[in-house]
Structure formats: structure tokens, C-alpha cells
Amino acid sequence: xxxxxxxxxxxxxxxxxxxxxxxxxxxxxxxxxxxxxxxxxxxxxxxxxxxxxxxxxxxxxxxxxxxxxxxxxxxxxxxxxxxxxxxxxxxxxxxxxxxxxxxxxxxxxxxxxxxxxxxxxxxxxxxxxxxxxxxxxxxxxxxxxxxxxxxxxxxxxxxxxxxxxxxxxxxxxxxxxxxxxxxxxxxxxxxxxxxxxxxxxxxxxxxxxxxxxxxxxxxxxxxxxxxxxxxxxxxxxxxxxxxxxxxxxxxxxxxxxxxxxxxxxxxxxxxxxxxxxxxxxxxxxxxxxxxxxxxxxxxxxxxxxxxxxxxxxxxxxxxxxxxxxxxxxxxxxxxxxxxxxxxxxxxxxxxxxxxxxxxxxxxxxxxxxxxxxxxxxxxxxxxxxxxxxxxxxxxxxxxxxxxxxxxxxxxxxxxxxxxxxxxxxxxxxxxxxxxxxxxxxxxxxxxxxxxxxxxxxxxxxxxxxxxxxxxxxxxxxxxxxxxxxxxxxxxxxxxxxxxxxxxxxxxxxxxxxxxxxxxxxxxxxxxxxxxxxxxxxxxxxxxxxxxxxxxxxxxxxxxxxxxxxxxxxxxxxxxxxxxxxxxxxxxxxxxxxxxxxxxxxxxxxxxxxxxxxxxxxxxxxxxxxxxxxxxxxxx
Numbered sequence: 001x002x003x004x005x006x007x008x009x010x011x012x013x014x015x016x017x018x019x020x021x022x023x024x025x026x027x028x029x030x031x032x033x034x035x036x037x038x039x040x041x042x043x044x045x046x047x048x049x050x051x052x053x054x055x056x057x058x059x060x061x062x063x064x065x066x067x068x069x070x071x072x073x074x075x076x077x078x079x080x081x082x083x084x085x086x087x088x089x090x091x092x093x094x095x096x097x098x099x100x101x102x103x104x105x106x107x108x109x110x111x112x113x114x115x116x117x118x119x120x121x122x123x124x125x126x127x128x129x130x131x132x133x134x135x136x137x138x139x140x141x142x143x144x145x146x147x148x149x150x151x152x153x154x155x156x157x158x159x160x161x162x163x164x165x166x167x168x169x170x171x172x173x174x175x176x177x178x179x180x181x182x183x184x185x186x187x188x189x190x191x192x193x194x195x196x197x198x199x200x201x202x203x204x205x206x207x208x209x210x211x212x213x214x215x216x217x218x219x220x221x222x223x224x225x226x227x228x229x230x231x232x233x234x235x236x237x238x239x240x241x242x243x244x245x246x247x248x249x250x251x252x253x254x255x256x257x258x259x260x261x262x263x264x265x266x267x268x269x270x271x272x273x274x275x276x277x278x279x280x281x282x283x284x285x286x287x288x289x290x291x292x293x294x295x296x297x298x299x300x301x302x303x304x305x306x307x308x309x310x311x312x313x314x315x316x317x318x319x320x321x322x323x324x325x326x327x328x329x330x331x332x333x334x335x336x337x338x339x340x341x342x343x344x345x346x347x348x349x350x351x352x353x354x355x356x357x358x359x360x361x362x363x364x365x366x367x368x369x370x371x372x373x374x375x376x377x378x379x380x381x382x383x384x385x386x387x388x389x390x391x392x393x394x395x396x397x398x399x400x401x402x403x404x405x406x407x408x409x410x411x412x413x414x415x416x417x418x419x420x421x422x423x424x425x426x427x428x429x430x431x432x433x434x435x436x437x438x439x440x441x442x443x444x445x446x447x448x449x450x451x452x453x454x455x456x457x458x459x460x461x462x463x464x465x466x467x468x469x470x471x472x473x474x475x476x477x478x479x480x481x482x483x484x485x486x487x488x489x490x491x492x493x494x495x496x497x498x499x500x501x502x503x504x505x506x507x508x509x510x511x512x513x514x515x516x517x518x519x520x521x522x523x524x525x526x527x528x529x530x531x532x533x534x535x536x537x538x539x540x541x542x543x544x545x546x547x548x549x550x551x552x553x554x555x556x557x558x559x560x561x562x563x564x565x566x567x568x569x570x571x572x573x574x575x576x577x578x579x580x581x582x583x584x585x586x587x588x589x590x591x592x593x594x595x596x597x598x599x600x601x602x603x604x605x606x607x608x609x610x611x612x613x614x615x616x617x618x619x620x621x622x623x624x625x626x627x628x629x630x631x632x633x634x635x
Contacts, residue, residue, distance in 0.1 A: 062111020203325020364422025
């Protein structure tokens with residue numbers, strides 16, 4: 001504010017000679033009130049970050065080889081060179097704008113305590129046994145320690161926390177919040193305080209990342225709620241409410257990996273009581289969980305080809321081979337695992353209950369356990385330290401991948417069917433904890449699979465195609481419609497929602513193939529429906545029956561892991577009206593932007609290390625972005 005005011009003042013008085021000694025005493029005259037951006041308070045920049053990164057403070061990461069700390073993670077995110085857990089110098093091509101170190105709450109900092117021979121573990125019989133196993137500090141000893149710890153962790157609440165009486169978690173939590181304070185630089189880089197609640201009933205993934213709006217002063221007043229306390233999300237919400245009451249702060253949670261939940265992430269019943277979800281459940285879920293992590297290393301959760309057979313791009317990063325528990329995946333689980341289907345079912349619930357339990361925005365993040373947020377295909381450091389890019393072949397567990405036997409060779413990363421993904425993109429007014437958290441909570445965010453596409457969307461009844469050319473595009477959009485994450489209500493007969501859509505390629509990445517609008521609605525019979533519309537196509541391709549006329553092509557040279565931007569477009573924009581709009585029916589709309597084909601990370605690795613490209617994944621793919629929906633509600 002001060003900088004803007006001084007700039008306006010100097011401009012307004014530039015024609016008036018002022019003695020040097022008088023500059024410090026300038027005061028505005030009656031006609032120097034022209035400050036055009038003084039009341040400019042809408043989001044005017046997109047910030048890219050990761051809301052889900054693990055370091056050695058996560059027990060599973062530390063005991064499987066991670067040595068990176070939150071300090072390392074923040075420095076890496078800022079663009080500094082950091083040495084990976086395997087001694088490899090690493091750096092991002094471009095820094096991130098924000099980061100959440102989201103280490104697991106369960107026995108937080110256990111590896112550090114073992115490595116430091118900390119007195120925090122003294123007087124505990126379980127910890128004594130773990131220390132004895134860990135003592136040789138060999139890889140074999142760490143592997144055995146991981147199994148020892150994992151047997152306690154997998155028992156969850158029923159087994160109890162073996163370190164319940166230790167000050168370990170609170171001590172390590174205070175260290176993590178201190179690192180966030182030291183690296184938080186308002187206006188330049190934001191270090192949001194957070195952690196992961198790692199619920200896994202019967203091995204099914206119900207994990208949530210908690211993100212605080214607050215500083216260390218508020219966050220240190222609590223000990224993170226863990227899966228040892230409860231594996232029921234409703235108990236987590238109770239704890240979050242207690243946190244806000246105690247501290248006056250604010251916190252939200254982001255669920256992730258519904259594809260590994262075996263039908264529990266968006267279930268029809270509550271977890272513990274198995275009673276049908278009701279209006280109170282719906283309101284509480286959306287109060288505390290406004291977002292969903294739709295894409296990350298362990299698969300893409302936007303859509304599934306069995307649920308969306310008419311969507312040519314639904315089968316992307318599909319990983320539905322089962323959870324980490326003994327139960328295998330069945331088709332009946334899928335509708336309760338994927339974002340698009342949940343968004344549709346949420347509207348059906350709203351018609352029935354008066355509240356929507358699945359009215360979430362969408363972000364992407366990595367879930368990397370290396371301390372290195374690397375979602376870029378040619379710089380992917382993998383899921384975990386033991387599979388950082390070294391070129392050494394590994395062997396995978398058949399029950400995890402479901403595609404290889406223990407005797408089959410793999411490439412140099414864990415889960416070649418996984419993704420180098422993803423990124424959380426936030427439209428914000430400034431790069432601060434408060435502004436970023438508020439935009440997350442307001443759902444003015446979108447997900448990418450690692451690319452830094454810039455996507456902006458406004459919807460309303462007042463727009464037209466000419467508005468795309470406006471010099472005040474954003475201000476007009478906010479004044480006359482709603483952005484991604486917003487709500488439209490009460491259209492009259494004859495009104496049609498129109499969408500202004502702009503998509504700009506990653507400046508260091510690939511051109512854009514097409515822009516799509518995904519619509520979901522509840523029809524007059526109460527059944528959920530969906531349709532994918534191509535609304536802008538590169539290379540002058542026409543749109544026939546809602547689809548681009550032909551594919552964009554492919555310039556990838558697999559042998560060298562290179563491509564060119566000779567196809568596609570650096571920028572696409574369009575105004576689109578729903579041709580099938582019925583003002584009496586609930587609907588949502590979100591935008592999906594597809595890049596032209598580029599090499600997959602497995603292709604980059606194979607070329608760099610001189611190994612074979614895995615034959616069970618495509619050598620190329622089309623990276624993409626998913627915006628948070630805009631919802632229409634009748635009446």
C-alpha cells in the first residue's frame with residue numbers, strides 16, 4: 001500500500017519542481033487522489049506450490065533412506081541446490097512460490113531421534129527394541145527397523161501409539177514449525193505449516209493433509225492429531241474445531257488418493273458407524289475439507305475409463321490395482337474413488353439432503369518422500385529415497401504394482417505406472433500464508449500434473465465473446481461473474497451460463513492441444529450425467545459435435561526424449577455457452593487443459609541412463625490441468 005501511494009504521489013507531482021530537501025515532506029494536494037489500484041483486492045497472480053511433501057521427519061521416509069530435513073525441503077523449493085538422500089546434487093529449473101512440509105504425524109521425527117540417539121526415546125521398552133535393531137545403521141538394519149515400526153503403525157488406533165508417553169512428537173513438531181517460520185518470506189516465498197494425518201483402516205488410504213493459516217505461535221499450542229488417536233475423519237474434524245477454538249486460528253484438510261481407498265474416500269456411509277451420510281455430515285465435511293488432491297505420484301484421480309467411457313482422455317495415470325491392504329480392487333469401488341464421479345454424486349446428495357458432501361475444489365501435489373518437490377518429467381526424483389534416479393534396476397512387490405512378478409526387472413524408480421505429479425496452482429492477491437490459505441479455502445485453485453499452465457475461468461449470465469478482449473478482463477470477470485470454485489444460482493428461463501476461459505502454456509514447457517469443459521448434472525429423473533466438450537482447439541481444428549476435428553499430432557522423438565512445439569498453441573481462449581443448459585437442473589462445470597504429447601519421465605530416465613523404456617507404460621503422455629468446478633444451483 002505504501003509503495004503504491006508513493007508512486008501515485010510522485011507521478012501526480014512530477015511536473016512540479018521540488019527541492020531535494022523537500023522530498024521527504026511531500027503531502028498530497030486536493031487533486032492528487034488518482035490511485036487506480038488502491039482498492040484492487042481480487043486475486044491477480046497465480047502461485048505454484050506443493051501442499052504435500054515429506055522429509056526424514058516422516059518415519060516411513062527416514063527409515064527407508066531419507067536424510068533431508070524441512071530446512072532442505074524449503075531451500076530446494078526456493079531454487080537452491082540441495083544434496084539428495086543418495087548424495088545427488090539436485091535443483092529445480094524454477095523455484096516454487098509456496099510449500100507445505102506435510103510429514104506424517106504418526107511417530108513424527110522418529111528417524112531423527114534414532115539417528116541423534118535422542119533421550120526423547122529413553123524409558124520406553126518398544127523404543128529400546130527399535131534402537132537395538134537400528135544401532136548398526138546399515139541398510140539392512142534400517143530395513144528391519146522399518147518393518148518393526150510398520151507393524152505398530154499398521155495396527156492403528158486399536159494397537160495404540162507405542163510412544164504415547166514420549167515428548168517425541170511435540171518436540172519434533174516444534175522443530176518443523178520453526179523451520180517454516182525461518183523460511184517464510186511474505187511476498188517472496190510462503191512456508192505454510194502443515195502435516196499429514198495418515199488414516200489407513202484395513203490398509204485403505206484415507207489420508208488427509210492439514211494446512212494451517214497460522215504461524216508457529218498458534219500451531220505449537222497443539223500436538224498433531226494422528227491415526228493413533230483415530231482413523232475416522234469425523235474425529236479429525238472434531239480436533240480441527242478444537243484447534244480453532246483454542247487458538248483462534250484456522251485449519252483445513254485435503255484428502256488424497258481416493259484411488260487407493262477401495263471405495264472409502266467418497267463412501268455413502270460413515271466410516272465407524274456405517275450409517276448413511278446425512279446433511280450434518282455433508283456440511284461438516286465441506287467445512288473442513290474444501291479441496292481434494294486429484295493428482296499425485298500414486299496416480300491420477302480425476303476420472304476413470306470405466307466410469308467415463310466416452311471420455312477419450314479419462315485413462316491417464318490410472319492406478320487402480322488395489323489399496324495397501326489385502327483387499328483387491330473391484331469395479332463397484334470405483335464410483336466412490338474418483339473426483340468426477342464424486343462431484344456428480346454430491347449434487348444428487350444435495351438434492352436429497354440440502355447439503356453437498358463432495359463440493360470440493362481440486363489441487364495437485366507430489367506426495368514425494370524424498371524432501372524434493374520434483375514434479376517435472378525430466379527432473380523426477382521418484383516417490384522415495386531408495387528409488388532416486390541412479391539408473392540401477394530395482395524389483396517391485398507384485399502385490400503393490402499388480403503388474404510385475406518378483407523376478408521381473410524394473411527401471412530405476414518405484415512404481416513406473418505412477419506419475420511425476422503434481423502441482424497446486426493458487427490464484428491469490430499476494431504471496432503470503434493468509435492469502436494462499438484463503439484462496440485454498442475459497443477453492444480458487446487448480447491442479448496440474450506438474451506443468452505450470454496458467455488457467456483462468458469466469459462464469460456468469462452477463463458475459464459474451466467480446467469480453468475476452470477486455471483490458472480489464474479479471475476485474476470485469478469478478479464484477480460480473482464468479483471464478484473457479486464459485487457458485488451460480490437462480491437463472492431465469494432463457495438465461496444461459498457463459499464461461500470466459502483463458503489458458504497459457506508453461507513458458508518453459510509444451511504448447512496446448514485443447515481446452516475442454518467437463519459438465520456434470522443431475523437430470524429430471526434424479527440420475528447423474530456427464531459430458532466432455534472440446535471448447536478450443538489448436539492448429540485451426542474445427543469443433544464437430546463437441547470435439548476437436550482430429551488429434552493434435554505428436555512431435556516426440558522417443559530415442560532422444562525430445563519434442564518440439566511445432567504443433568499446438570501457446571495460448572488458447574474462448575467464450576463458451578452450455579448448449580444443453582436447463583435452469584431447473586443442478587450442474588457443475590470445470591475446465592481441463594491438455595498439452596501436446598511430451599516424453600514421460602520413464603522415457604527421460606531411460607535415455608539418460610541408457611536403459612530400456614518400460615514396456616508397460618506409454619513413452620509419451622499429455623500433461624494437463626484441472627480447475628476447481630463452478631456449480632450451478634436452481635432457485
